[in-house]
Amino acid sequence: MGLIPETTIQEIRDRADILGLVGRYVDLKQAGHNSWKGLCPFHDEKTPSFNVNPGRQAYYCFGCQAKGDVLSFLVDHENLTFPEAVRTLAADLGIVIPESDSGDRSDTEKIFAALEVAQQCYREALQSPEGQIAREYLEHRGLDAEVIDRFQIGYAPDAWDTVVRALERAKVPADVGMLSGLLNERASGGHYDRLRGRVIFPIQDVRGRVIAFGGRALGADQEPKYLNTPETPVYHKRRTFYGFPHALEPIRRAGRAIVCEGYFDAIALARAGVGEAVATCGTALTSDHARDLSRRTSSLGLLFDGDSAGKKAMERALEILLPAGLRVRAVSLPDGQDPDDFLNARGPKDLVALVDRAPDALEVVIRRAVAAGCSTPAEKSDAVRRVAPLVASIPDPVERSEYARRLALFVSADVAAVESVVRSVRGGKSIPANPRVAASSSESKPVSGDNYAPISDSEARHLRQLAMILSRHPELANAALVEEMHEALPNCALKDLVFAFVDAGAEGHVDAEGRVDILAMKERVSSELAAMAYEVVMDESFFANETPGWEVLTQILRRFVLRKLDAEQKIIRRRLDDPDEDQGKAVEDLQALLVRRRAHGATGLDTGL
Ligand SMILES: [Zn+2]
Missing domain, CATH: 3.90.580.10 (Zinc finger, CHC2-type domain)
Known part of the structure; x- marks a missing residue:
């Protein structure tokens, strides 16, 4: 750009x-x-x-x-x-942006404009005489004019240059048509339409702008059945849901979202009054999808085919969705039917009932594992091990243990044994924290880095204070202080945070008032640390305390130093009691340590933190 x-x-x-x-x-x-x-x-x-x-x-x-x-x-x-x-x-x-080069400034804008031209063109083609084949097909699938209009469905005629010519008329260069994914290049030169002889579903971003198209084949022998325009600067499959802009309001109202596999599925649900349905665009669910959904709702219905491929897809989806803290239900249709068939055969009421009464997805997986055979001890163990990773990925501890209990119940295994399997699976691999849960526990337990020893609440409070002071006065971190902090602060995520502020300050990432630029932090550290950085600088209770930074800083650091010296002293005393140790050396070390303690002003009353 x-x-x-x-x-x-x-x-x-x-x-x-x-x-x-x-x-x-x-x-x-x-x-x-x-x-x-x-x-x-x-x-x-x-x-x-x-x-x-x-x-x-x-x-x-x-x-x-x-x-x-x-x-x-x-x-x-x-x-x-x-x-x-x-x-x-x-x-x-009213700030004027100096344009260094025009080239790419409007690349995105040009792409949006090209897609808009194509959208017009597909819409008109559906209403034209040659669009009859598509209109008949849509009617056969049960879509009336109102639905076609609502979802802005169009038709790509079975010709090579419908969009090519539309773009020409609109003075959109062919290379922009290529960049937008609308055109392909001929080996012999020139361009041709990518989507031909297909019903066209415009794929929109959250603001309702067309970012891509999906095309359903109309010919019986036409392959592939579904063809999408490729990823472009404005279209990223892993982040996109078909039907999202229409579904946002219904999701808020219904307090849930339904994810299905195809455009027709989402439309069928919307026709039945379940407007909160969206579809992935020719890709499996990704963690980006999960995050996007979890921002809007915690409750999700998954509508996948009931065949074995659909069952596998559902389990894979759970692997993505459960760690995001989403509660998932499995909507299953009678075998061989898609929502369209079901809606046309049974009517909207039954489809809504099917969605509303969908069973808990994880419980469905547990039942399947049990159904696969669960009578011998070995089979029980296999069943537990198959489901345990899903249970272990649930971030909420109460929900997790409840599912572990249910798993034990269904398999008729010992609850404690199943819980220990879940715990070991959970301990063995890193599972992303649930934002909701992480938030509620962050105040009381801010430092739970997996590789760190636990620290006390007061240590955490003092470390946060250090971080806050250094975020406001990074210039205080001179070489001696930095070395002392390296030595004395307990290894934990908050120590990393303290040094992230020190480093950012040292590298000149400061704002007009000399404070560490919190935005620079966001780009320099892990998202976990960045989140902690924000918590520290946004917490007004720290700002209320107007004690000069340096004084508080040195007081806190002194406590950590003394605490560390106390710990060292204990180790030396143990050596003094151990006949196998070199007593002379131990006494020497003890004296050196006492000198260091006095240098830090220890009066004997200091007991650390
Ligand atoms: Zn929030």
């Missing part, structure tokens, strides 16, 4: 009114002198955990860890590309 100068982006970040912008979407209430709170626009919640700090020009959600600045808010909430977000805000603020 055409490069937007970094200084312009910075100017936009500095000048944009984050309260005004976020306030358009979120009802914000003042919560502190520099802190505003509201219900998070990125996840469902009843009590506000979404914080905006206008001083920092940043937002952070303690519930789902959504975080960033005005630009990332537009990117994540409005589904804009970064350059689009920059241009949108620049226009609001």
Whole structure:
């Protein structure tokens, strides 16, 4: 893309009114002198955990860890590309963006324009005389004019140059048609339409803009049955759901989403009044899909074919969905039927009932494992081991143990034995934390890095304070202090955070007031650390304490040093009691240690933290 100068982006970040912008979407209430709170626009919640700090020009959600600045808010909430977000805000603020080169500035815009031309063209073709074959097909599938209109369904005539000519008429260059995935290049030169002789389903982003097309073959021997336009700068399969813009409001209302495999499935459900249905676009569910859904609902129905491929697909989907904290139900149709058939045969009421009464998906998997044979001890063990990874991936401990209990019950195995299998599976592999659960436990247990020894609450509090002070005064971290912190701070994620601030400061990632630029942190550290960084700087209780940074910093560090020396002293005393140790050396070490203690001003009353 055409490069937007970094200084312009910075100017936009500095000048944009984050309260005004976020306030358009979120009802914000003042919560502190520099802190505003509201219900998070990125996840469902009843009590506000979404914080905006206008001083920092940043937002952070303690519930789902959504975080960033005005630009990332537009990117994540409005589904804009970064350059689009920059241009949108620049226009609001009257900032002129110097165009270094025109080339790519509008690549995305050109693609959207080309897709729009194609969309018009497909829509018109469906209504034209040559579109009769497609109209008949849609009628046969039970789609009436109203539904066709609602889903903007079109037709790609069985010709090589329908879109080629439409783009020409609209003065869209063929290379943009290629970039948009609409055209292919001929070996002999020139271009031809990618989608031909197909019913066309426009695939839209959350804002309702067409980003791609899916085409269903009309000829009996036409392969493949479904053909999509390829991935482009605006279309990423792994993040896209067919029907998402239409489904957003119904998802909110129904408190759930239904995921199915095909365009016709999603449309059939919508026809039956289940508007919260979406479909993947020719790909399996991905973790991006799961995250996107979990921001909007915690309850999900999966509608897959009842055949063995569909059953496998469902289990694979659960592997993706359960770790995201989603509660999943399995909607299963009578064998061989798709939602269309079912709807046309049985009517909307029965289809809705089927969705509403869908059983818990994990329980379905457990039953299947049991049905596969579960009488001998070996078979029981196999069944447990087959399902345990799914159970172990559930982030909520209460739900997880409940499923472990049910698994034991169904298999008629010992509950403690099944729980221990689940625990060992869970311990053995890293399972992404559930944002909801992580949030609720983050205040009391901020440092649960897997490889770290646990630290006490007061240690955690002091480490957070260190991190906060260094985020505001990174210049305090001189070489001696850095070395002392390396030595004295217990290894834990909060120590990593302290040093992330120190490093960011040392590398000059600071804002106008000399504080570490929280946005720079986001790009430099793991998302877990970035989330902690936001929590630290957004927490107003720290700001309330106006003790000079250096004084508090050294006090806290001194406690950690003394605590570490205490621990070392204990080890030396043990050596003094051990006849196998070199006593002379132990005494020497003890004296050296006492000197160090005195150097840190230990009075004998200090007992560490
Ligand atoms: Zn949130």
